[in-house]
Amino acid sequence: MAKASLHQEFVQLIARHQKLIHSLCSLYYPLPEDRKDLFQEIVLQLWKSYPAFNYQSKVTTWLYRVALNTVFARIRKEKARPKTGPLSEKTDQLPALDSERTENSATQELYRAISQLSDEDKAIILLHLDEHSNDEIAAMMNMSRTNISTRMSRIKNRLSKLFKKEML
Amino acid sequence: MNTDDLKPLWEAYKEEVGNSMHWSEKELLQLIKPATVAYPWYQSYRHAILNVGVSVLLLGITSGC
Numbered sequence: 001m002a003k004a005s006l007h008q009e010f011v012q013l014i015a016r017h018q019k020l021i022h023s024l025c026s027l028y029y030p031l032p033e034d035r036k037d038l039f040q041e042i043v044l045q046l047w048k049s050y051p052a053f054n055y056q057s058k059v060t061t062w063l064y065r066v067a068l069n070t071v072f073a074r075i076r077k078e079k080a081r082p083k084t085g086p087l088s089e090k091t092d093q094l095p096a097l098d099s100e101r102t103e104n105s106a107t108q109e110l111y112r113a114i115s116q117l118s119d120e121d122k123a124i125i126l127l128h129l130d131e132h133s134n135d136e137i138a139a140m141m142n143m144s145r146t147n148i149s150t151r152m153s154r155i156k157n158r159l160s161k162l163f164k165k166e167m168l
Numbered sequence: 169m170n171t172d173d174l175k176p177l178w179e180a181y182k183e184e185v186g187n188s189m190h191w192s193e194k195e196l197l198q199l200i201k202p203a204t205v206a207y208p209w210y211q212s213y214r215h216a217i218l219n220v221g222v223s224v225l226l227l228g229i230t231s232g233c
Contacts (some may be wrong), residue, residue, distance in 0.1 A: 110178065
């Protein structure tokens with residue numbers, strides 16, 4: 001009975017915050033099937049760590065921490081694996097969102113600009129745009145606050161250049 | 169660059185992606201609930217049956233039957 005309610009409680013929590021996980025998945029993987037795989041992996045990792053989550057930190061902080069750890073672990077694993085062929089190179093050039101969907105050009109520009117950042121910088125700007133403070137970002141990324149501030153100003157410069165390029 | 173200008177865009181992007189990739193509560197529940205595997209009734213007694221079988225065999229050998 002208690003187990004069933006824990007399942008229910010967790011599912012409701014994820015359902016409420018799933019947009020956050022989906023947007024994270026879409027920033028790291030352009031293909032819908034890869035995004036789906038990653039989403040499943042993140043939800044399972046969240047489920048594993050859910051009993052230890054005591055609501056002392058913000059739900060989004062916990063979600064991002066687990067999700068980013070899962071993403072980076074997956075990327076590390078993929079980098080360690082030998083490349084299979086030209087298919088993986090092609091995926092970098094695929095459009096951000098599914099073509100059948102109505103696309104908002106401004107959000108597309110933002111997506112394209114962010115997706116050109118490094119994996120760590122993507123996470124930093126994503127957390128920043130989601131209203132996390134530099135201290136929180138530093139804790140989630142296991143970096144110092146100074147490092148985050150330096151990176152943030154570099155990211156802002158890079159984004160501003162990328163946005164100008166997109167406008168041309 | 170002022171990133172505050174990007175925040176509404178990011179929210180719109182999240183909304184767009186979230187709506188297109190939405191999972192229902194039922195789907196999420198199926199993902200975290202492990203599939204139940206049906207074991208045959210004798211599976212739980214397997215160890216005990218094996219012990220009895222070996223004991224009978226050893227008894228038979230040592231008693232000369």
